[in-house]
Amino acid sequence: MNLRTIFKVQSIVLVINGIGGLILTNAFFGAAGWEITADMVTLGQVFGMTLLIIGIWAWRIPEVAGDAMKSMGMLFALAGLLWTLIIIFHVATGAASGPTAYINLVLTAIFAVLFYMNSRD
Numbered sequence: 001m002n003l004r005t006i007f008k009v010q011s012i013v014l015v016i017n018g019i020g021g022l023i024l025t026n027a028f029f030g031a032a033g034w035e036i037t038a039d040m041v042t043l044g045q046v047f048g049m050t051l052l053i054i055g056i057w058a059w060r061i062p063e064v065a066g067d068a069m070k071s072m073g074m075l076f077a078l079a080g081l082l083w084t085l086i087i088i089f090h091v092a093t094g095a096a097s098g099p100t101a102y103i104n105l106v107l108t109a110i111f112a113v114l115f116y117m118n119s120r121d
Contacts, residue, residue, distance in 0.1 A: 003073050003118045004062040010076070010111050014055030017104065021048025032100035073119030080112025 020028035025044040026036050034040065058076070065072045087105040090096035 003069055006114045006118060007058050007062050011055045011058035013107055014051050014058055018048045018052030018055055031098045033097040070119045073115045077112050077115035080108050083108040084112055
């Protein structure tokens, strides 16, 4: 699997998560074991929009990065590591659970490793 493909696949996952947070807020965050309040819906929509934006960037990076493709891959590897760590923390402390937390934990860890492995010089 090459770096271009990894960016495209992660883009799709980010857009799906973005739509989940933006449009299916109650179901998406309810699956993480969180109580849904009006404030949570608002925050979830902002989170969803942010993931949608990052997903669009991830889709376009292979076309615009040029010689900086491996550097962008390393940045996404770092982002994946940080997302993985925060999800582990939330699962370990009981702040999040269920399919939303566990699926995203696995996916972010896999993407972090793939970006890192394919971005090394």
